[in-house]
Amino acid sequence: xxxxxxxxxxxxxxxxxxxxxxxxxxxxxxxxxxxxxxxxxxxxxxxxxxxxxxxxxxxxxxxxxxxxxxxxxxxxxxxxxxxxxxxxxxxxxxxxxxxxxxxxxxxxxxxxxxxxxxxxxxxxxxxxxxxxxxxxxxxxxxxxxxxxxxxxxxxxxxxxxxxxxxxxxxxxxxxxxxxxxxxxxxxxxxxxxxxxxxxxxxxxxxxxxxxxxxxxxxxxxxxxxxxxxxxxxxxxxxxxxxxxxxxxxxxxxxxxxxxxxxxxxxxxxxxxxxxxxxxxxxxxxxxxxxxxxxxxxxxxxxxxxxxxxxxxxxxxxxxxxxxxxxxxxxxxxxxxxxxxxxxx
Ligand code: KG4
Ligand code: ZN
Numbered sequence: 001x002x003x004x005x006x007x008x009x010x011x012x013x014x015x016x017x018x019x020x021x022x023x024x025x026x027x028x029x030x031x032x033x034x035x036x037x038x039x040x041x042x043x044x045x046x047x048x049x050x051x052x053x054x055x056x057x058x059x060x061x062x063x064x065x066x067x068x069x070x071x072x073x074x075x076x077x078x079x080x081x082x083x084x085x086x087x088x089x090x091x092x093x094x095x096x097x098x099x100x101x102x103x104x105x106x107x108x109x110x111x112x113x114x115x116x117x118x119x120x121x122x123x124x125x126x127x128x129x130x131x132x133x134x135x136x137x138x139x140x141x142x143x144x145x146x147x148x149x150x151x152x153x154x155x156x157x158x159x160x161x162x163x164x165x166x167x168x169x170x171x172x173x174x175x176x177x178x179x180x181x182x183x184x185x186x187x188x189x190x191x192x193x194x195x196x197x198x199x200x201x202x203x204x205x206x207x208x209x210x211x212x213x214x215x216x217x218x219x220x221x222x223x224x225x226x227x228x229x230x231x232x233x234x235x236x237x238x239x240x241x242x243x244x245x246x247x248x249x250x251x252x253x254x255x256x257x258x259x260x261x262x263x264x265x266x267x268x269x270x271x272x273x274x275x276x277x278x279x280x281x282x283x284x285x286x287x288x289x290x291x292x293x294x295x296x297x298x299x300x301x302x303x304x305x306x307x308x309x310x311x312x313x314x315x316x317x318x319x320x321x322x323x324x325x326x327x328x329x330x331x332x333x334x335x336x337x338x339x340x341x342x343x344x
Contacts, residue, residue, distance in 0.1 A: 003075035003106075003318065006063065006099075007311025008056075010092030011084025011112045012138065013037055013048045015055040018307035019067035020315065022075070024125050027067035029308050030059045031301060041172045043138075049087030056095045063307070074105050078314020081109030081324070082334030083139070089330035101326065108314040109324040111336055112305075113140060116271040117152070118316065119302045119309035127296065132265040134256050136280075137272030137305075138164035138179070141213045141252075143259055150320060150338040155259055156211025163248055163274045166215035170222050170244050174237055184241045185277055191235070191242030196225055198247040203254055208344040211255055218247055245279055253283045260291050269296045275303040 002022050009016040013034045019027040034051040037043045064070065079096035082089055093109065100107035116135050121127055129146045141158040161169065164181055171180025176187065198221050201214045222244055229236065256268060268288060274280065275297055285295045302308060317337075 003315060004069065004073055005076040005078060005311045005315050006060070006074050006096070007110075007307040007309070007314055008060070008077070008079040008092045008096040009112075009115070009305050009307045009310045010052045010056065010088050011080045011082070012088055012305055013043045013051070014305040015052050015059050015092070016305060016307035016310075017056075017059045017063040018311045019063050019069060020308065020311040024121070024312065024315065026122060026308055027069070028063045029301065029306065030063045030066070031304075031306055032059055038178050041178050042168065043085070045085045045087055048085060049091060052088055052091035056091055060095070060099070071099070071103055074103065076106050076108065076314060076318055077103075078108040078110050078310050078318075080112045080115065080310055081328065082112065082331040084112055084332060086330060086332045089332065093330040097326070097328075106318060106323045107326075108318045109328050109334075110310045110313045110317065111334055113142070113336055114317075115309040115313040116140075117144060117146065117269075118313045119271050119298045119306070120269040120296050122302055122308055122312055123299060124296055127267070127269075130265060131267040131269055131296075132256065132259055132263065133269045133271055134252060134275075135271045136163040136252065136274035138162060138168065140272065141215070143211050143255060144339070145259070145263060145265070149316070152336065152339040154339055154341045156209075156213065156255070158213040158215065160214050160216040161219060163213070163215060163252065164272065166219055166248060167274065169219050170241070173222060173226060174232070174240065176237075179273070181274060181277065184245060185279070187238045187241040188245040188279065189242075191238030191240070193242040193246035195239035196243040198222070198243050200247055200250050200254070203251065205258055210344065211259060213251065213255070215248065218244070245277070249277070249280045249283050252280060253287055256284065257287060257291065260288070260293060266292070267294045267296060271298060271303065273304040276300050
């Protein structure tokens with residue numbers, strides 16, 4: 001890889017900065033989450049941008065000092081360019097670009113989802129394509145074949161809500177706070193996944209939707225169930241969480257394994273905040289064992305949004321394409337480099 005790299009991530013509500021050494025080893029990793037959104041049950045874009053402004057310089061300073069390096073030691077600076085919330089993206093991207101310009105250090109704008117795809121490389125540096133990735137976050141749900149370095153095939157994505165968004169919405173319906181994923185998972189551990197038979201949307205194995213996801217109908221089914229029951233006791237909340245989580249996990253695992261069957265991949269990687277979910281990790285490992293599948297899951301700090309995956313992707317992109325133009329700016333709909341959508 002060759003360069004001591006600062007990676008900056010501010011696409012949503014995490015202000016995160018990492019220092020990665022030239023061999024790709026993490027020297028420091030600062031992740032400052034924003035609890036201000038808890039009050040509102042979801043991310044408020046304006047508040048997220050303001051919180052990034054307050055945190056970005058201290059997060060950069062902390063990452064440098066924890067790594068034992070100074071600004072002058074940096075050989076590459078990378079920042080998430082998009083997609084994400086424009087106000088949030090602008091803070092990290094502009095700060096990182098200004099720093100690079102001032103220091104005369106090469107600068108690379110990183111695609112947030114390519115960074116999630118590459119997050120597994122932080123702990124598995126010798127992993128090489130091909131592999132299959134399931135990216136499940138608050139904003140995205142996609143099944144991608146990494147055919148070669150920089151060559152991605154999008155098999156399918158969500159047609160409405162992302163998997164993490166569904167967890168967040170169900171948590172909000174049940175009054176469990178934000179972010180919803182960890183709260184739903186905790187309650188689900190005590191509940192019975194068979195208590196309600198929620199729909200498993202779009203499990204058709206052949207049609208054009210075979211790798212597409214849809215979670216909004218599942219959310220509606222939870223709303224209907226709540227209406228039917230009225231006030232819920234604590235055990236009923238546990239059961240609903242378990243049944244909802246089981247439906248999401250079943251769909252994610254079934255579609256991933258259908259792709260394994262169709263394309264013969266031997267390695268499946270998870271990425272994104274929902275990849276922290278233990279039921280999902282275990283189900284994929286358990287059901288994948290029949291295919292002699294290697295399932296690679298990033299450590300929890302590398303699943304949710306983080307600067308380390310941005311630094312890692314910046315190293316890769318710099319080696320391949322060189323610096324990003326100084327004219328570039330944060331872009332909420334930045335095209336995914338090298339991604340080709342498969343039309344079924
Ligand atoms: O990747 P991420 O940090 O941000 C985006 O790029 O969207 O993912 C955040 C999402 C949230 O929707 C959160 O509820 C979900 O990941 N999440 C989980 C868990 N931990 C975080 N979902 C299910 N189970 C979890 N343990
Ligand atoms: Zn993300």
